[in-house]
Amino acid sequence: AIASKQTGQVVMVTGAGGSIGSELCRQILALRPTKLLLFEHSEFNLYNVLSELERRIARESLSVELLPILGSVRNESKLLDVMKSWKVDTVYHAAAYKHVPMMEDNPCEAIKTNVFGTKTIADKAVKHGASKFVMISTDKAVNPTNVMGASKRIAEIYVQSLNNSLSADSHIFQNGLSYINELDVKPITRFITTRFGNVLGSNGSVIPRFKQQIEKGGPITVTHPNITRYFMTIPEACRLVLEAGCMGKGGEIFVFDMGKSVKIIDLAHKMIRLAGLIPNQDIKVEYSGLRPGEKLFEELLNDNENTMPTHHEKIMIGKVREYVFSEVETAIYSLIASAK
Template sequence: MDIRFTRRTAVLIFWDIAATFLAYYFASLLTGLAHEVFGTHEIYFLLGAAVVVNLSFFLAFQLYNNLWEYASVDDALRIVVAVSISTLVTAVFLWLMGHWIPIRVYVGALLLMVFFTGGTRMLFRVMRSKSREFELVKHAEMRPRTLIVGAGETGSLAIMRMASKDPLMPGEPIVAVDDNVSKRKLRVHGVPVLGTSEDIKNLVDRYGIEQIVVAIPSASLEQRRRIYQICTQTDCQLRTLPNVRELRVDEIEDVSLREVDVADLLGREEVVLNTRVVCGYISGKTVLVTGGGGSIGSELCRQMCTVAPWRIVVFDMYENDAYLLRNELMSQYDDVDVVVEIGSICNFERLRDVFEKYRPSVVFHAAAHKHVPLMEMCPREAILNNVFGTLNTVKLSDEFGVDRFIFISTDKAVNPTSVMGATKRMGEMVIQHYAQESKTVFAAVRFGNVLGSNGSVIPIFKKQIAEGGPITVTHPDIERFFMTIPEASRLVIQAGGMASGGEIFILDMGDPVKIVDLAKSLITLSGLKVDEDVRIEFTGLRPGEKMYEELLMNEENTLPTKMKGIMISTGKEVSYSEVGSKLSELEAILSGTDEEAVEVLERVVPTYTLTRNVACAN
């Protein structure tokens, strides 16, 4: 019997006990049997049995786990059934024990119990409704004339909420469109469906539309992209909302409009985790995530919480992000123990303390220096953190018998032209080196840019747009692979369950995207015009930067896996002794100069092509 004892639960239980006494007292009073019932010793048996039976059935019918602010007719029926059965069981039990109470008392008590217990719970819904009305008055604002794209379940919700002047969905619903032609000229909550997505521009002009709400979450990605492109050709503010079928009951009333993001244009079809594979190695286990406060590390933690690990240890140098993540996860997943440990992967003894204290079964190694231009200026720091920080984590995982170790790599490790890429390639070699001898399953996952990560191109572009421009792009032809942070994290977790040792998994990044096209999309989504409102300037390639990213080295091929979106590299393995020799060379150069460090890095990573415009800082 699953019950969470909160303050509200305690209050409800106390009230139900009091309601039981009141119900039988007033039932006896109203039936004229107060003296016969309450004037004898039978009352002690009656009230004691009634309280125990009532609470037992209320627990069984989940009357203490419901969010009564969102109570429905089904919830009210559940109260009636629970009270009816508990009253019947009480009557039969007392009769069998030889305690006779008139039937009229039970009937009256049943009706009063429904009133007392049901009325109290329904009061939560009334209070919430009044609270929302108060917020509406408090935050009243001009509502933009709105066109809704989609006349299905989600579109219907949007129209209904706007029509009721919900502050979370500001807008006056004027007209709707739907690509299902059978819905044409129908009305959804009084709003006419006057065409398909091809009619959006004409309807915007005809009805003076100021806002477009895209409410078709179940449409294919290509359909959504096409509709977004049509909408961006208007001057309207463009917004969307999530699929109501994917929301819990308690989330539906709080769902709000959000601006369409570039991820909506570049994203792919939703990746669904194979929970059987993932649960098999994460559920009930202690998982350590290095760099756990970062963009990828934090999302790995969020995704893993859904499959019930025993504990997640967030290890990070930066306490602010780690602290915020811990608070977020603890508020949403009270069945997962989330702890934060502050430290650097370069500090072997500190890292050892964490392994000794928590004994993790799974390690996701996401900690790394990742910014290409900065690492060109600080190559020894890149080597120290990305190579020897990884080596420290790998050594301790091997020593403490970690079951699985997943290394987060990058497409910049493929035929690298940057210090960062070369150090990540060396990290892959370390993984393959230890996989040959260790009982721990070591594997790497390689993928490209993620949308919206800390310090990545999209937040920078958004800041430049907010400042009025210009947006700076290094070259008109430069391309990058992009993937959303949640999708990348889900695939990394999935790949971890597929690993058997030494693999380099490669995520299917789709087609590369021109950075200049990304910049133009962001300007348009902001309601501005390219060149007219915000200019784009080309600044030239930075040190270590490639024109095009790759996912495979020259000698590599890929094999498909059973999981869509994940491939395995078939490149040649690095010999055990060879990696040890490379690590010795790199360790010796840490006390040298930056120029020497770059030269040694070029020697130990054969695929590294040194760009001679590296800016070294000694």
């Protein structure tokens, strides 16, 4: 079913050179779209993912055209040009700033990329008739205690309220979307959000950091003895993103079953032992204290949300509070203005 939805399509992945974005590209390539647009703001990351995918296309004789596009989701004219030129069918929006402590120090950048960037590409997807927009979100958007989580929750609210307004008979659109009020036919874009926890081995995450600390002889630094996190492999998370994108009708926030949460101290001890060493003897473990905005445990849903099952055992639909688009848009314009 997933293959039939992507075969012959023009698919765009933002943040295509990142941990999630690059794996999405690998999996989408196997579904044989006609064109795969790799949208990425890091030249180095774009070069790496492009080289890898080109080798695979040659090896497997795939007839997929790769289009590497260097640019930022904050660049409105660039996005407009891309969506217009290539007639994109499906957007997977993985571009985001995701490091919690860094976004605490750079809150305006989190707003500009995670909120304004999402709004910009979502608006352009509507304008140029993309049929589906799948946003990658995070469990940190639930009851957010940090700037990164709050920025992702605002992005979730924007795309969900936009989706619901497009499917309603409303004439509430203003600013850059005011043209929708005059259309005879409703825009076709359907917005879907996927929300999951940490992925194993992503850039800057805990496992590569522990590995590096062990190689240097320690110490391993853990923020708190009781801190826990949910983990999933990158390929599994991306498979579920594609599944959810395929089953979504529009307006859903899909929540993935992440299994049991893992105590980070247990993970540290396990990694030390796997290296043939003894915790607190060969490699010391030190507690550095919770960082600004960091939670002891993550939640995939808040207390007021519940889930509805889908036909996929690992994918649920989160029942979240929904917001009126006109109010959301006004608040977001104000937020973006204050971040500039």
